[in-house]
Amino acid sequence: MSHLTEFKSVIFMEKTSTDAFPSIIYSSEKQETVCIFGTGDFGRSLAFKMLQCNYSIVFGSRNPQKSSLLPHGAEIFSYSEAAQKSDIIIIAVHREHYDFLKELTEVLKGKILVDISNNLKINQYPESNAEYLAHLVPGAHIVKAFNTISAWALQSGTLDASRQVFVCGNDSHAKQRVMDIVRTLGLTPLDQGSLMAAKEIENYPLQLFPMWKFPFYLSAILCVFFFFYCVIRDIIYPYVNSKKDITFRLAISIPNRIFPIAALTLLALVYLPGVIAAILQLYRGTKYRRFPDWLDHWMLCRKQLGLVALGFAFLHVLYTLVIPIRYYVRWTLKNRTITQATAKTQDLFSTSTAWLSDSYVALGILGFFLFVLLGITSLPSVSNMVNWREFRFVQSKLGYLTLILCTAHTLVYGGKRFLSPASLIWYLPSAYVIALIIPCTVLVIKFILILPCIDKTLTRIRQGWERNSKPTSDGQYLKQSSIHLDSQL
Amino acid sequence: MSHLTEFKSVIFMEKTSTDAFPSIIYSSEKQETVCIFGTGDFGRSLAFKMLQCNYSIVFGSRNPQKSSLLPHGAEIFSYSEAAQKSDIIIIAVHREHYDFLKELTEVLKGKILVDISNNLKINQYPESNAEYLAHLVPGAHIVKAFNTISAWALQSGTLDASRQVFVCGNDSHAKQRVMDIVRTLGLTPLDQGSLMAAKEIENYPLQLFPMWKFPFYLSAILCVFFFFYCVIRDIIYPYVNSKKDITFRLAISIPNRIFPIAALTLLALVYLPGVIAAILQLYRGTKYRRFPDWLDHWMLCRKQLGLVALGFAFLHVLYTLVIPIRYYVRWTLKNRTITQATAKTQDLFSTSTAWLSDSYVALGILGFFLFVLLGITSLPSVSNMVNWREFRFVQSKLGYLTLILCTAHTLVYGGKRFLSPASLIWYLPSAYVIALIIPCTVLVIKFILILPCIDKTLTRIRQGWERNSKPTSDGQYLKQSSIHLDSQL
Amino acid sequence: MSHLTEFKSVIFMEKTSTDAFPSIIYSSEKQETVCIFGTGDFGRSLAFKMLQCNYSIVFGSRNPQKSSLLPHGAEIFSYSEAAQKSDIIIIAVHREHYDFLKELTEVLKGKILVDISNNLKINQYPESNAEYLAHLVPGAHIVKAFNTISAWALQSGTLDASRQVFVCGNDSHAKQRVMDIVRTLGLTPLDQGSLMAAKEIENYPLQLFPMWKFPFYLSAILCVFFFFYCVIRDIIYPYVNSKKDITFRLAISIPNRIFPIAALTLLALVYLPGVIAAILQLYRGTKYRRFPDWLDHWMLCRKQLGLVALGFAFLHVLYTLVIPIRYYVRWTLKNRTITQATAKTQDLFSTSTAWLSDSYVALGILGFFLFVLLGITSLPSVSNMVNWREFRFVQSKLGYLTLILCTAHTLVYGGKRFLSPASLIWYLPSAYVIALIIPCTVLVIKFILILPCIDKTLTRIRQGWERNSKPTSDGQYLKQSSIHLDSQL
Structure with missing residues (x-):
């Protein structure tokens, strides 16, 4: 409930929690004691926050000496002394220093150890830190938590992005207790299942838009290519031919050629893997064979491709709508009018x-308009509200309709000039002609695929039928029903 | 946690799971054994996925013979043999073939049976498949799950729409165990309560935007009516009168008359049921009587009506902004200027x-602008963040302000021409005049309803007061407090 | 699962639930008996809904006499009689009348009391109603729930805003049973932890956009100030100087000066507290001291500031795009052309x-474009999908890029006129010159802060280093890792 906790006062570093909330008298019932191994910044931040929520905190440390840095109200002991004071021990120590825990195996037996560590690189170690910890201290219940939280977010509690605490562990009781603590701190625990999920949870905060990389680089290459293409046709050619300096076109005219091309091409690339997959399945006569890796990866980032395409389309719309405001356009219009008026x-x-x-x-x-609808439907909260059938309807039917409309838009834009030799400049066709190649290909193949004879075979394959296999499953077993069956979009 | 699991490698059909994830050694602790009745496509897909997540799978079948189709690593037995090997049995068989389970009552006693079936039609059977199963095998714990998932989504795990697994069941322990499996498979379980929810869960994947049907058909009718109305006034009349061919207006001018009319009318229809309901309550003197069915249904789809209206408004904005780019507009402007310049x-x-x-x-x-704000507020993730008071403020106060602004926009558009007899064509007024009827009616009635004397009575009725009843509740009981009281928007 | 329950038939006041759902035969297994203390409107609404979901309802009342108002099927008894018939007692009575519960301590021992009350003001009492109830009836398990739900929403179940039921309580078993009821009623329970959360839950429905107040008033002040500033420069000055009546500029020209200024200033104010905080930390040499209250509050509402700025930017875009449609603009363009054409x-x-x-x-x-991207990323469902690193990347890197682009946009708009004395009117510079002060200041300071020498010190401070302290933490403890470390945006 992020909106509730936003109004919790930010942490008072120099005050105890009872000062900060003098009015809460009934609610100040003491929470349990939690032990934290390690007095680094993150351990201290966590302790501050937990003290504020009425937990008792004991630190465990190699050198158990009072420090002015430690939050007011926390005590410090040696590792084994501290561990004896609490059921729950938060390990705020780097993985490389976990070794000392081996000597504490006896005292940690049956305790809940919370692994909050992060790594510096994705898949830095063969096994996750939490699983390594479970290996070191076999008698303890290991729970992974808090690693996606920043110390600053703990203190201020403002940023939505940092509210979610992924929790996993093999012992459900231990996990439940850690989730209770997370909730008490005003954060949102998300149960991720068993400790097997720890690796993903540890990789998670290190990622930087992994699914966006391919669409990003692809669109960058597209933009650069078409930029030079358009510069040659629209700026260098007039300059060479007639010495006209129209470099100012770099600001709006050229981008407004590149953006729609990028949008249309990327939109077509969203639907291309689907038709390739269908062709492969038809060719192989089965759906029980893996697609090649590149096709799998491509299909996984179709949503991102589509959203990048929508971004370009949005830019194209804005660049188009400002046309009448531009000085160049107004000047041209005025001068043509004057010339004609003078010539009557x-x-x-x-x-x-x-x-x-x-x-x-x-x-x-x-x-x-349809493109924006598709974009809105891909918002997580909206796509969670629709069922599989509705999602397919929007993403497949509406998606193809969008592609058809945008392709037709480009074709009609060409109008009479389309493919006319006069529009060739240095043997280069207009950029939009090139942009039409992929969308038209996709649409033609898709049209062939939905011909009844081909569609029927494809549907049977996707319901589990195999061309080169004797039928084993008798009708009673659940096939892909019409609902389950997706057309791979 | 859809973003984590997206990076789980897609299923390797020809490999065992240990090959696919060679690095996970610590985490490969064996999960429990799960039994699947039925070797159809969906059962096999589920088995593939579960094997990948380290479950042991035994299939139960009528003809327990090894098949090349079965995923590598799964075993196959007769039904009763398979059932004895696991606590959890997934029934991947069509409902019509459930009968054989009756004979297994003894061996299924105390087991968890997971019903994953779907139907072909909404409300196909009087009771849900899961409840029917509970009836057939009374000693087992029935859990409904997985029916909203497509086999393809199980294998690729890409599409957000298919992540959610609705789970329901009467035994909370059984439900919890199934939810653990769901989570381990990288999907999101959503607890839907007791088995009573099964019917809804089974209907869910069959729906295709049920709440959008009425708004869709209503707006289609509106559009068609106003299309012909505008064609008569704007295209046929000039052709008949002065033989001018202005059919090109069909592309932009005519839609740009229809869309704002549709938007304004639909927006007014969002607020009309609210005022009708208020009048009904005032007339009846009580809120404890049901509204007629049509009014209930109308009120239930106000959000959808509003969003369709926003779509039309968005189109109207785009169609209006491109006006200066149109050839016809530029040509007209230029020629008028030349004519005047020539005439000085x-x-x-x-x-x-x-x-x-x-x-x-x-x-x-x-x-x-306000309309877009309303649209953003109706996004599920945003409306979950606001409380009841804030939601009412936005949807009621801002909503009426939007209606007032849009009505005023249309009135001022008419300007001096409004209701002037000169603008009648074949006795038909301009289309926008017709469009103003419903909004103005709604605004006038609403204005009357918020007059203090009427508003006071209405508020009392909504707090539980009844005109024809002696007061029974003494003040101490919770009425609709000012917070709880909603003005039916 | 809001979309499922939307299709539950709305309550049938005059019918029993079995009439309403004649088809549900298997599922009509009786739920438990629930007792409701209090026969006010909210108690009755809850009873109606629960009867519909097959609960048995007994009312407890001071005057246990049958009333026509009570829903059909519910029974009414004295308080102690009613309490004996159920484990769960819902207290639908105002807090001021809780005293009578003290006499029932004996019979309420071990029962689950559900506090559903609300207050009239935020923080009306020193402790929450639920905690007060726990104090009055020490032997009972108190659960707070249902207070955010309106009676009307209970009956119709339509509005997303009212689906969420915040639940808190100290006894997890009692909480679980109440959450089961919530779920059975088709609502979404959200576990908020222990009874300490009750105060927030009770304050929640009383709030009206608390985080938006500061941004709203700030932008109102900005708009009013720049409105008068522009009116003086653009309307009064021409009138005084040349008696020109250009008041029609109030509708579009003046707003289109105010909105971009407000947008740019507010956007800069989103990033100003971050640089102030950095300067403070550098000056103090530690991060372990609280920021002043005003700075804390400012930082907490940066998201809201940014969204208000986006609203102004959106209006600016629309106001700019309609320029060529305006009568004034078309008239000016035409007349200038005619004048020049006449003069050849x-x-x-x-x-x-x-x-x-x-x-x-x-x-x-x-x-x-980038601004809209930032806005989309701040949607709750989107920001939940990104990790801390990605969120920082978007909000900090893309945010500053947006600020740079918008500032450059304004600078280039000024172009050659920028700071030229000729553009002074009554010694007042153009409004956009004033608007540039804050953004340029923020950008200059930020540029200084990211100089390597200063950035290094700042990073160390944010990792927990203190200028005036001997180092105590040896390297092994978890510091702010590079992931955890945020740059305070």
Whole structure:
């Protein structure tokens, strides 16, 4: 309940908790005593916070001497003395120094040891720190917790990102007691199951958007390529040909060519692995064979690809909407008008141009609208509210509709110029023509795949049927029902 | 913890789990043995996944013969043999074939039976499959789980939509053990209480946006009606009258008339049931009588109505912002300027037109801004963060402010033309005039309802007072306090 | 599982639950008997709902006489008689009338008392109602629950905001039983730990956006100040000087000056407390001293400040994009063109103006894009998905990049006019010049703070090092690791 605890007063370093909350009299019933091994910064921060919540704290240390750094109210003892005073011992010591715990095996027997350590690198050790600890002190109940919390968040309790405390352990009673402490401290415990989860929990705080790396680099490459492509066609060519300096186009015109291309290409790349997977399954005649690694990885980051594409589409919309505000556009419009007015000529109105212009814009708007809908549906809290059937409907049906609309938007944008030789510059077609290759390919293959004859085979394969196998399962067993069956989006 | 498990390697069909994770040595402590009745696709997928998480799997089958389809590492026995090897038995068999379980009553006594079945239609059977199972095997502990998960999601673990596993059952210990398995598989168990919830859990994956149907059809009808209305006024009339072909207006101009009308009407329809309910309560003099079914249903889908309205408003904003980019608009502007320049005349600047134009636009922007705020507040994760008082403040106060601003936006848009006979075409008023009927009605009734004398009576009724009843509750009992009291929005 | 329960039929006041759900036969197993003390509106609403879910209800009352108001199926007894019929007693009585419970101490021994009361003011009593109840009836197990639920929500079950039931209590078994009831009623119980949390739970429904107050008032003051500033410069001055009536500027032009200023200033104020905190820590040479209260409070509402700033930025974008649609703008453009066409003169194209105009717009778009990204990341469901390192990356790195882009946008907007004496009006500089003061200050200080020499000291301080203390912690103890260490954003 993050919103409740936000209003808990931040920690009073120089005061005891009873001073800080003089009004809480009935509630000041003493909580249990907790022992902390290690007097480093994180151990002290944890002690501060726990003292504030009415826990009694004893520190265990190699040199049990009072220090001004220790929070007021905590006591300090030798390791074994401290351990005897509490059932729960928090190990605020680096993994490399866990060895001393081996000598305490006897006194730690049956106690709850809370491993709060982190590593410096992902998968630094073959086994997680918590599992290593369980190995060192076999008689104790090991619980992994608190490693995703920062000391500062403990003290201030402000940032939503730091509220969640992942907890795992093999002894459910021990885990429950640690989760109670987490909750009392105003944090949100999340039960992650057995100690097997410790490795993931230890890797978790070290990650920096791992699923976003591939989409990020891919879109960076796309942008750089199309940037140079457009610079050659739109800036260098006019300069070479007619010595015109139109470098100011770098600020808006060129980006507004790159962004829609990147958006459309990435959107198509969201749906490409799905059709590749379908082709593979048709070719192999079974779904019980693993896809190649690159395809698996690609399919895993489709959501991220889609969101990056949405970002580019959003930028494209903004860049397009500011067009009439730009000095260059206003200047051009004014001067053309003056020239015509001076010459007393008027353009004739072309209904077909009006149709092309309006439907190109309308297709773009509708495509963007559906794209935003897809983006909203991929918000975790929204996608948790929809069931599998609804999710597939949105992500697959609406997704393909978005792709169709955006492709049509680009095709109509080309309009009469599309593929006309006159628009070649130095044998280079317009950038948007290149951008259409992948989306059109995806749409054509998808269209073939949903032809009834092919779709029927594919559905059977996905329900567990295999081309080269005699049927063993008699009808009574649960197949992929129509609900369970997903079309791999 | 969906973000952690996303990085679990996808299942290796041809490998055993120890090959897949060679580094996990400490954590490979064997989990318990689980029995699966049925070797269909879903049972096999579940077995694959559980083997990967170090469970031992025994299949129970009518024909217990080894099959190449079965995952490596699983054993297969007859039903009763398999059941004896495990406390937990997953029933991966269609409901129509549950009968054979009756004969196993003795061996299943005290065991945990996990019902994972789904139906083909909502409310297909009078009682849920899980309750039917409980009826067949009275001595077993029935737990409903896994039915919302797709086999594909089990294998890849990618899609957020499929992470949640609803679990229900009457025996809390049995439920807890199944939830532990769910968690170990990297999924998120959600405790739904007793087996009474099974029916809902079984219906859940079959639904396709049930709350969105009414808003969807209503807005479709609105759009179609106003489409033909606008086509008659804006395209057929000019064609009949002056033979002008302006069909290109179908792409942008006509939608941009329909969308704001749909948005405003739907927004008003969000607040209409609230005022109808208030009138009903005032008329009846009590809140302890049920509203008619249509009103109940209407009130239940107000959020969806509002979000559809927001969608239309968003489209209206985009369609409006592209106006200056349109070929038709640019052509008209240029030609008028040339005509005037040739004639050497200039329009006089009209301050009142400037006021009308600017305030109409400003009201629209502010209305849209508040509308977006309302939309954000209705995101599940945001609405979970606000309390009842805050939610009412946003949805009721800000909601009515939005309605007022959008209605005013439309009124000022009409400006001097509003209700002028000159704007009638074939006796048809402009579409926006029709669009104003419902919003203005709602606002006028709401204004009457908040007059002090009426509001006081309404508040008393909502606090439990009844006009035709002698007071029984003496003051000491909890009424609707000011916090609990909601104004039905 | 809010989406499941939404489809539960709303309560049938005149029917028993078996009529309402004739199809549920297997599931109608009787739930336990629950006693409710008090026959006020909330007690009755709760009883209706619980009867619907197959609980048996007995009311306890001072005057145990049948009333037509009581829901059909409930019985009514004297307090002590009613209490004997159930383990769980819900106290639907105002706190001021709790005294009568003292006389029932004997019969309430070992029972579960559920305190559902609310207060009229935040912190109305020194201790929470639930703790007061625990004090009055020492032998009973007190559980706090249901106080955040409205009676209306209980009956209709529609609104997400009212689904969450915060539960706390010292006896975990008693708490579990109450949470089971909550779940059976279709609501979501959230365990808040021990009875110490009751005070917060009771304050919770009384709050009205407490964290938003400071940002709201601050932005109101900013807006009012800059409104008068701009009115003086842009409306009064032209009127005094040249008798021009340009009051129509109040609708769009003036707001579109105020909103970007408010957005930029508030965004800078999000990052100002961080640099102040860093300076304080450098000056004091320790992190173990509390920041002044005002700084603490400021840091706690940075998220809200940022979101208000985003709101202003969003309005600024909309107000800017409608510029070409405005009558005033179109009129000016047309008349200038006509004037020039009549005079047969043309402006020369200025490449530097094109550069300035385009890059000013491009910087604004990119800044707004990042700003929206920051806003999306602060959605609770998104920020729960990112770890501490990722959150810091987004909020700190991307946040400062946003600030830099928006500041640059404003600087380039000024362009050649920036700080030129000609733009002074009555000695007042343009409003945007004033708006640049805080952002530039923050950026300069931040730039100094990340110089290697200063950054190194700051990092050591934040890892627990103190300038005026002898080192006590030897290396083995957990310091703020690189992951835990946050830069206070």
